[in-house]
Amino acid sequence: MKTNFKPLGLVAAVAxxxxxxxxxxxxxxxxxxxxxxxxxxxxxxxxxxxxxxxGVNIINSxxxxxxxxxxxRRAVDSMDALDFNVVLSPYxxxxxxxxxxxxxxxxxxxNDNSCVAPAYGNLTAADNQxxxxxxxxxxxxxxxxxxxSMGSPLTETFPIxxxxxxDSDGVPADCAxxxxxxxxxxxxxxxxxxxxxxxxxxxxxxxxxxxxxxxVVNNFYRPSSDSLKVSxxxxxxxxxxxxxxxxxxxxxxxxxxxxTNQQTGIFSEDFQGFDYPDLNGGSPLDAITGVxxxxxxxxxxxxxxxxxxxxxxxxxxxxxxxxATVDTDWVVTFPGQxxxxxxxxxxxxxxxxxxxxxxxxxxxxxxxxDDSGAAPGDSDYLLPCDTRDIPVSAKFFVYDRxxxxxxxxxxxxxxxxSPPVDIVEYALKDEVNVIQWGTSxxxxxxxxxxxxxxxxxxxxxxxxxxxSADTDVGICDLDFAAEGFVCDGDGVEADQIPVVGFAAWxxxxxxxxxxxxxxxxxxxxxxxxSSR
Numbered sequence: 001m002k003t004n005f006k007p008l009g010l011v012a013a014v015a016x017x018x019x020x021x022x023x024x025x026x027x028x029x030x031x032x033x034x035x036x037x038x039x040x041x042x043x044x045x046x047x048x049x050x051x052x053x054x055g056v057n058i059i060n061s062x063x064x065x066x067x068x069x070x071x072x073r074r075a076v077d078s079m080d081a082l083d084f085n086v087v088l089s090p091y092x093x094x095x096x097x098x099x100x101x102x103x104x105x106x107x108x109x110x111n112d113n114s115c116v117a118p119a120y121g122n123l124t125a126a127d128n129q130x131x132x133x134x135x136x137x138x139x140x141x142x143x144x145x146x147x148x149s150m151g152s153p154l155t156e157t158f159p160i161x162x163x164x165x166x167d168s169d170g171v172p173a174d175c176a177x178x179x180x181x182x183x184x185x186x187x188x189x190x191x192x193x194x195x196x197x198x199x200x201x202x203x204x205x206x207x208x209x210x211x212x213x214x215x216v217v218n219n220f221y222r223p224s225s226d227s228l229k230v231s232x233x234x235x236x237x238x239x240x241x242x243x244x245x246x247x248x249x250x251x252x253x254x255x256x257x258x259x260t261n262q263q264t265g266i267f268s269e270d271f272q273g274f275d276y277p278d279l280n281g282g283s284p285l286d287a288i289t290g291v292x293x294x295x296x297x298x299x300x301x302x303x304x305x306x307x308x309x310x311x312x313x314x315x316x317x318x319x320x321x322x323x324a325t326v327d328t329d330w331v332v333t334f335p336g337q338x339x340x341x342x343x344x345x346x347x348x349x350x351x352x353x354x355x356x357x358x359x360x361x362x363x364x365x366x367x368x369x370d371d372s373g374a375a376p377g378d379s380d381y382l383l384p385c386d387t388r389d390i391p392v393s394a395k396f397f398v399y400d401r402x403x404x405x406x407x408x409x410x411x412x413x414x415x416x417x418s419p420p421v422d423i424v425e426y427a428l429k430d431e432v433n434v435i436q437w438g439t440s441x442x443x444x445x446x447x448x449x450x451x452x453x454x455x456x457x458x459x460x461x462x463x464x465x466x467x468s469a470d471t472d473v474g475i476c477d478l479d480f481a482a483e484g485f486v487c488d489g490d491g492v493e494a495d496q497i498p499v500v501g502f503a504a505w506x507x508x509x510x511x512x513x514x515x516x517x518x519x520x521x522x523x524x525x526x527x528x529x530s531s532r
Contacts, residue, residue, distance in 0.1 A: 029252050029300045038249035041230035043145035044333040044500045048106050050444040051238035053099030060088035062227035065161040067150040069277055074140035075432035078338040081140035082132045085117040085262055087164045087178050106132035115164050115175035117182040117262050144333050144432055147230050148277045151221035151257030159202055160219045177202045182262040192216050194261040194272055196289040197282050221257035241506050243518035248500045256294040258282030279336035284478045298339045298475055299491055305498035309526035310464045312503040314437035317458040323510045327438025331501040337388045337431050342476050342485040345385035387474035387487045389497045391429035393467045400457035442506040468494040
């Protein structure tokens with residue numbers, strides 16, 4: 001399946017104003033390891049496979065109303081499978097879960113009263129659900145989750161804060177008026193919706209009668225504080241196993257408000273739409289509208305999440321006397337790789353299908369098309385669209401609990417300590433990768449990597465080292481002057497691969513499923529030398 005990418009035509013003034021964009025980053029952004037609070041949270045994995053569902057809990061620990069972008073990205077290429085906005089009043093908490101329902105469709109379900117935009121009930125969803133849209137649903141049974149703070153009203157007296165505030169029964173005052181702020185209005189300050197990333201409108205309400213007025217009232221925003229607490233759990237209704245952890249929290253990620261509409265996106269030539277904010281920042285229009293340049297954040301995120309190696313335990317143990325097995329899956333997620341795609345070309349070449357298209361590295365373009373004789377405009381002309389880290393070249397150094405590595409053939413002599421005899425190199429080609437260590441899968445991932453262990457070993461630990469498969473890496477973003485996406489490798493280091501993840505353990509008793517249990521252990525990491 002192919003999709004057409006519309007030219008990004010804007011008025012000349014906008015093109016001229018945007019021509020000087022530079023990769024400014026927020027130098028203060030950092031992993032919130034001590035506080036586990038931030039304005040960005042990344043859940044490394046969600047799954048709806050084989051009876052599993054994934055729950056998410058979001059806490060606003062501040063006295064400020066917060067607007068959030070809540071987004072699910074599919075595992076294979078992190079395309080946006082489902083996103084919506086959540087508005088949390090002070091000290092509010094929002095909860096829900098993603099799983100399969102009627103017709104094997106994927107639904108986000110929440111019985112929470114907090115305001116969301118749009119309202120629940122799209123497609124065949126119930127009035128407390130969102131159904132995963134069809135466009136990027138192929139391969140979206142697994143993936144990862146982004147929760148990004150879009151901003152807070154300047155004070156709690158602004159209309160959106162008043163409308164989102166819960167009453168004594170736990171019900172917000174007026175979610176319909178909250179949703180007014182997420183319509184597209186083409187920058188019209190007299191209509192409801194998003195005017196800029198720092199300015200939205202909602203319909204006014206008569207204070208005496210409650211009637212909706214024809215005039216609008218204004219809301220102005222500032223960056224949210226580092227007060228988000230996000231946690232998750234993965235649960236199997238079939239085995240009874242449940243495990244969970246905190247999300248990875250990033251503090252001071254957004255230094256500008258990032259309000260965007262939930263009506264249209266970049267393929268409707270709307271750069272203030274639902275595609276933003278993302279892991280590269282807010283709307284590309286911010287510098288033009290006076291909010292301040294907000295793009296380039298993924299450069300910063302690469303540095304603080306970069307790692308050259310992950311360390312964790314593994315197990316494929318069977319305790320026959322108890323009829324029990326202990327198995328382990330590792331999740332290795334490379335968040336934000338979508339910011340390294342020329343999205344228009346990627347989708348034209350078939351990326352919408354969930355299978356990697358014939359997508360060229362930027363520096364391969366001329367040679368490939370010269371060989372084929374194709375020229376720009378020809379049907380078989382290959383477009384450059386990929387400057388991602390993936391596929392990542394991975395090596396596993398696997399030990400048992402007694403320091404034993406994969407040993408040489410019997411009879412061979414070695415000098416001790418000796419290097420590994422044969423290290424197998426693997427290609428981790430997806431944004432979300434699962435390594436299966438045990439005899440049985442833990443997460444029932446649709447595909448996984450299996451790694452050899454020392455002969456006879458039942459448990460141990462491993463070091464996973466990583467290198468980018470290509471040094472030609474870059475970050476792709478809209479360039480209005482070029483009327484499309486431009487990929488820029490300036491300041492993007494190939495050894496700064498951002499990575500998050502964990503080991504998922506499952507102890508299963510065949511004769512007594514009620515005793516099954518699981519746990520998640522976050523990976524330890526060797527930090528890249530150029531990271532902070």
